[in-house]
Amino acid sequence: MSHPFILGLTGSIGMGKSTVALMFAELGVPVFDADAAVHRLQGPGGRLLPAIEAAFPGTTGPDGVNRPALGVRVFGDKDALARLESIVHPAVETLRKEFLLEHAGQDIVVFDIPLLFEKGGWERVDAIAVVSASSEIQRRRVLARPGMTPEKFAEILEIQTPDAEKRARADYVIDTGQSLEETRADVVRLLEDVRKRLASA
Structure with missing residues (x-):
């Protein structure tokens, strides 16, 4: 294989994706965090x-x-948002390529991409893992965040691919509605499965 196996990790807001990404990292799998890359840039x-x-x-x-000032400039303005994305996306892609080069010797890497389905990133990964929990757990987690309102939550859900569709399109679903130990066991099993696939390829 010319590059490591790329596992795309995604999930709707409040589903526990950051927690799962950390579990992969703790198990020695390099994780490219798209949001963190944007924050650095x-x-x-x-x-x-x-x-x-x-x-x-x-x-x-x-x-x-x-960010609030920039948000005001692009919110609801498709042309302005497209202009911003034309600046940000190529730079993130460059960082992603640098990350792959840096970890070329690994068998698996994770691309943590919140809008994997919404922005077409699913086409550039070898398999997709979706982090999911019940809608009740999701709502409780999100509304506990500082400054979050039911209205804001509804707006965010509106622009995200529905959780059921994400799960239907996933190669793996990681349940974060269970204990952390059970979720970590799911992550370990996922990695074992991928490595089996690589060994038999």
Whole structure:
């Protein structure tokens, strides 16, 4: 194989994806966190600040991108959002390629991508793991977050691929509605299964 087996990890808001990503990392599997990459690119001294400032004047400063200010500029404006994505996505892709090169000797790597289905990232992975829990657990977790409201939660769900569709399209479903030990056991079994597939390929 010319590159490690790429497992795409995704899940709707509040489903526990970050917790599962950490479990993979603790088991020695390198994890590329797309959200963290964007935060680095847009943070203090981030390489995207000049381009974002040129496209959206007044939205950056010494602390990086002023996310609320930038959000106001692109929210509900498809052209502005497309302009921002045309700046951000190629830079994230570059970081992803660097990550693959850095971990070329590994058998498996994880791409942690929240909008894997929504943005077409599913086409660039070898298998997909969806993190899921019941809608009641999801709602409870999300509404416990600071500043979250039922209205905001509804808006986020509106733009995300429904959980049932994600599960139907997944190669693996990881249940986070159970204990952490049980979820970790599911992650271990998933890795064993992938390694069996690699051994027989």
